[in-house]
Amino acid sequence: MDPYINEWLNLVIRFAHLITGIAWIGASFYFVWLDNHLENPPQWKADKGIGGDLWAIHGGGFYEVAKYKLAPEKMPTTLHWFKWEAYTTWITGFLLLSLMFYVGAESYLIDKRVAVLTQFQAIALGLGSIVVGVGSYEVLVRTKLREHGVILGVILIVIGTALSYGLTQVFSARGAYMHMGAIIGTIMAGNVFFGIMPSQRALVKAVEEGAVPDPAYGLNAKLRSTHNTYTTLPVIFIMISNHYPMTYNHSANWLVLIAIILITAAVRQYFVLRHFGKQKPMVLVGSVVATIILAFAIAPRATEFTAEQKRQTVNIAKVQAIIEQRCASCHSATPTDDVFTIAPAGVVFNDMTSIEQWAPRIKARVIDAKDMPFMNKTQMTEQERELLAIWIANNS
């Protein structure tokens, strides 16, 4: 595909994914908040079967919200379902995953330093991991375990950790992270499709037929939407994770991801508890402390230049030649790379001034983290990294 057309498709789909995702998560946050703020209704409302009462002001208007214990006597003419937010987020997410990591598998998903895969193998593994992840959840949530939230949670974390590890052993680090995101996102959309919608349809049908709805339907939908509550923050982190190489490029990146999933789920728990009027600041403090510990634990060991490196010198022309050969195919005003047709991150090395300007980041990416050149596409040698290290040692 023409890289320029690919870029535009990427922009349009990502934009749509972001907007639909905001709509879905926004609605999810709102309804969790709503549920947790309902108060006992006055008697005349209780007599109508209303179990929760809430007043709000927004955008210059008063809103009176009532939640029925079970269902209204008569179906209203218009009933809003909030399902397309979830479905369109999943559809746009799947399109984006396919465009970037499957159409562009050679650049983004396959990292030959991790595993030598063909495009077909990589896509099969990617889709397979989603089926396994979502399948395990769908099986477990249908068993008795559904009534034991904590045990179910622990089992799911163990499976998630295994998947996270497995994915990082076959894919590029970014590809592995994004597949974890795809698995969690698909579980969430599946909760709507396989759990919440059928339960709600059954509820509506019962009301329409004038029957007393089985409370099990409401409870089933509630359980699945509670699960979604705890996966929202982890999945949002994964969406933005590709901007943070310190997470996905770490040698234990699979564990880093699980740690961040647990921390962000705990943050969500703090807000859920707070809605109920339960102030548990320690949950939030614990998350912050855990984040700081994680940050220290994964800090890249900044290479201390040796006396030897400081003593040696390297010709400027040599430095320029290395950058020209190994970086400029992407980082120039007119890149020649087949995928990156515009200088990534706006980093352009066109002369010695710009190279010097970026020296601290060149050290971070080429010498400390060693994750530039991107997937070592231009096959930079250790010796060349050493020469750049000597040059930076002399100039810092």
Ligand code: HEC
């Ligand atoms: C195949 C294309 C490609 C090549 C070759 C390449 N890069 Fe990059 N570079 C990228 C991409 C994509 C990004 C943005 C994503 C990221 O930061 O991981 C980037 C981002 C950067 C950044 C900015 C992000 C930051 O951490 O500040 C720096 C600096 C950088 N590269 C340095 C280099 C150097 C130095 C080389 C040569 C040794 C090089 N790159 C070779 C693709 C490339």
